[in-house]
Amino acid sequence: MDSMGDAKYGREAAQALLLEWTQGESLRKHGLAVAACTEAYGRLEALRQGLSGDAVDAFAEPYCCAGLLHDMDYERHPSLEEHPFVGVKYLREAGWPEEMLHAILAHADYSGVLPETHLDKALFACDELSGFLTACALVKPSKAIADVEVAGVKKKMKDKAFARAVKREDMTRGAELLGVPLEEHIGICLLAMQGRAEELGL
Numbered sequence: 001m002d003s004m005g006d007a008k009y010g011r012e013a014a015q016a017l018l019l020e021w022t023q024g025e026s027l028r029k030h031g032l033a034v035a036a037c038t039e040a041y042g043r044l045e046a047l048r049q050g051l052s053g054d055a056v057d058a059f060a061e062p063y064c065c066a067g068l069l070h071d072m073d074y075e076r077h078p079s080l081e082e083h084p085f086v087g088v089k090y091l092r093e094a095g096w097p098e099e100m101l102h103a104i105l106a107h108a109d110y111s112g113v114l115p116e117t118h119l120d121k122a123l124f125a126c127d128e129l130s131g132f133l134t135a136c137a138l139v140k141p142s143k144a145i146a147d148v149e150v151a152g153v154k155k156k157m158k159d160k161a162f163a164r165a166v167k168r169e170d171m172t173r174g175a176e177l178l179g180v181p182l183e184e185h186i187g188i189c190l191l192a193m194q195g196r197a198e199e200l201g202l
């Protein structure tokens with residue numbers, strides 16, 4: 001992909017776009033949280049493919065950017081007709097890598113684009129889970145993601161009244177798509193978000 005590894009299409013540009021398109025604090029944080037998780041998967045996949053050093057960073061970049069930008073248009077264009085299509089159209093015209101755009105389309109299960117690549121699957125899998133992990137942190141007395149544990153998350157998943165809006169099937173389906181046991185998936189995302197706790201305000 002020509003545009004990969006180009007700072008014009010890197011995380012700083014993606015963060016700037018997220019801030020430009022999204023004023024709401026919680027949707028901004030959602031983008032950051034998903035990006036922390038997708039980036040972790042990008043790094044793991046890079047290592048699995050035998051990459052090292054800068055190549056790992058470059059490989060993980062579109063993962064991070066997909067996380068940051070997947071709901072970029074949601075505040076302005078929340079309807080099923082427009083989200084994420086308006087954002088993808090804008091990003092395509094601006095020259096962002098197609099692999100990232102494919103993942104953004106595939107994270108919306110009504111878009112007609114299915115999660116096919118590892119990046120697609122990672123974005124799909126991290127989207128609902130990161131929101132659930134945020135909800136798990138906010139019910140802790142400390143409100144700290146550092147105090148959330150995998151076992152507690154699994155318990156909360158069974159509690160239907162808790163974070164009702166988060167679809168449990170999407171969380172389990174995401175792990176299945178990635179071919180990662182659910183517990184491991186939760187652990188990977190939890191660690192990624194704990195590493196960005198300050199930025200996430202958790």
Ligand SMILES: [Fe+2]
Nearest residue numbers: 030070071127
């Ligand atoms: Fe999202």
